[in-house]
Amino acid sequence: MTDTLSLDGGPAPSPALRLPDRVGWAAFSDFDETYLAHAATPEQRAHLAALEEYLLTEAVGHGLLFGWVTGSSAASVREKMARCGARVLPHFVAGALGTELTFFPDGVARPDPEWRQVLRDSGFARARVERAAERLARHGVDLFPQDTGHRTEFLVNYYFRSLGDPRRDEHALGLVRELAAEYGLGLNISRCNPATGDPADCYDVDFLPAVCGKRNVVRHLCARFGVDPERTLAFGDSGNDLEMLGAVRHGYLVANCTPEARDRFPRVSPHPHTQALLHAFRHHLGH
Template identity: 50%
Template sequence: MPHSVPPLTDIGPLPTASTVRTVVFSDFDETYLAHSGTPEQVRSRQALENYLEDAGERHGLLFGWVTGSSLSSVLGKARRHGLRFLPHFIACSLGTELHVISEAGIQPEPGWQRRMLTTGEHLEGLAEEAFRELRTRGVPLVPQSCRAPGSRVISYYYFAQDPERDARQLALIRRTADRLSLGVNLSRCNPAAGDPDDCYDVDFLPRDCGKRHIVEYICRLYAVSEADAFAFGDSGNDLEMLTAVGRGLLVGNCTEEARARYPQVSARSHADAILSELRGVLP
């Protein structure tokens, strides 16, 4: 289970609004943070940071990252790219972990941690059963080697072949996960975030967690209607989050798979897309 992290000396938390009226959920890699870090992208991200700092109290904003990356990976990237602030919460490892951030440091959210204690107990055995069954049925999955200790996500790659065959194979993966009472994330990999070309992430996780469940939990925790929340993403694994809120938007640099499956796409990219949408609704 996740542990507390002391306050970071080089990155502080966003100021906290006295009353939360709106929640903003953002994917991290290639949505909030552009990995290439061009001068224009850095300026856009800094402008977004300034907006979140200034508008948080005025609009009662609670802002968080919801990401497939581990907490240590997110914090490492935040440091390397010189981010000024950490958000109010980080839901990492595809929403299987939830951390709240304050001047006291980074703490596991108690209610979510209790929830995780009662789910996913047999994840490794069920994921291995799914892997073996799919292999015997001609679905080749390649284990990913970057699993963090204690992670409640077990990930594989499925390398694309041809569209018709891929559709059948991915549907079989979904049916197999459902039969075994596993959650599953299937999304086209994004090479801009360091993924291999021409493949899909296949992530097995406990059924009662994930990005959509994080949206539902946070909105319920802060008594905010999901219809009044925002969400931003760039890939297929963000779509369940985008469809769970009233204002879900893909950034303009999103993957083609995500663009084909979701109609609301910004004309702007990365942090610039987030800032433009928030300023347009919450000036």
Template identity: 35%
Template sequence: MLISNEGGRLMKPMYFPENINWLVCSDFDETFFAHDLSNAEDVKELDDYIALHAKDSNILFGIVSASTIEMIKHCLDIGHFNYYPHFISSNSGTELRYYIDGKEIYDKDYEQELLKRGFSKTTILDVETQLKSEGIPLKIQEPFINAPFSRNYYYKESIPEVDAANFERIRQLASENHLVVNISKCNPLIGDPADHYDVDFFPDSAGKGAIVKYLIRKFKVPAAQTIAFGDSGNDIKMLNAVKHGYLVSNATPEAKKLYPHVAEHTYSKGILTMLTHIIK
């Protein structure tokens, strides 16, 4: 059965292993997906590798991204991909969907975990209002405005000392309200404005690191057989949540200062090189 993606292009679902030996998670923008669409052969090689080893090595592969599910599906459509991943976690690890036998299945159990903790998006809006009253304005990122469990903003750079103090205050308010906040330099390659930071809020029970830990528990994956890839500061918690975490070599300078393990190559080639080295 084929999955009809945006634009009508058909993508094949991968074999979904019954007993999972390896969990492989990848950030999307500028990690798994190159916005300049320059790496068609590398994408095909990685695509074929994952599809093959999903069956013979019982690999579960998926995307863990700050982007919306609509943005991810659009990029899968315009990229050079032939296969859908086994799962996509969107909106900073607050939503989780599986792709099994050509069908999309939303993980309601994960959603219930977030709801049981009493999260309300009003909490984030209250933090936004408080920061504005203190002279720390955040600009909402419109594509994420309807995300149920998260909210994403831009913060414009100013004087480094002022930025550092403002970031400390943002983190303090987030912590007081049981929120996690990721603050990382924007990447203009994915359409973000230059000289800005991403400021992403979500419940402290969610996020990229939390979704990886949830998948490890859910599918009983051995901790030693967990792998993740990223390119920016908001991927660090995910990389720290697995045994084998790597930045691709095109990662931002900020991310490379925060995390020591960097693949030799960029994008899909970097991912494939590390997978063939780790999974024997």
């Protein structure tokens, strides 16, 4: 094991995964409440340690490329790892809904310049997001900014508070979709998950470059490493993971997934959190 650096370049007591000489499998995992259980009970920490040991000892032999594709920023991921006892950094972190892509090829955090140029070329601008939000407010659809504590260049996060009627909610969110399309913006809308600290009566409304999002990160990395589509896995727990699960051959919701996600995706692991990942890896890749 070699010591690596934290996601933002500072020291962190984390062993690094070694990139396989030839990538044969690719696995993509949501971070919050999929890979990382925020409750961090002793049992959950033990299951996390078992998965980390598998990744450190088995991943290279199976040619596994593994990373997190998450709505959390890279800085937020680092903080949560320290708080919840995660030690091992994956090969890559696609943070802030894939608007940040960082690799750790030699134990050092290296933002990916190729992906960053793709986002710059998209023409995404916060001013366009703000104009769309102002127009929505004039139509009676009020979005309020999320205080994530981490401002990112290519992602703007809002909440939309439920109106208490599914039909009214869908009408309002339909207007959000229309305005996002008109302004050429990518969009993620999903029910908030209180387990991650979000309000229970709200939706996440995230604006990002149209070229981005979890599905596009999966496609970009599979093409980049030449991964056979039949040898891809993904794991998630909520509505904003469904496009990623649908972009791979073997997609799984973890057993602790949100009711919204369970209603919309058929394959649910009988295991929660890291147990689901470890079970799937052993089933598809071997012990």
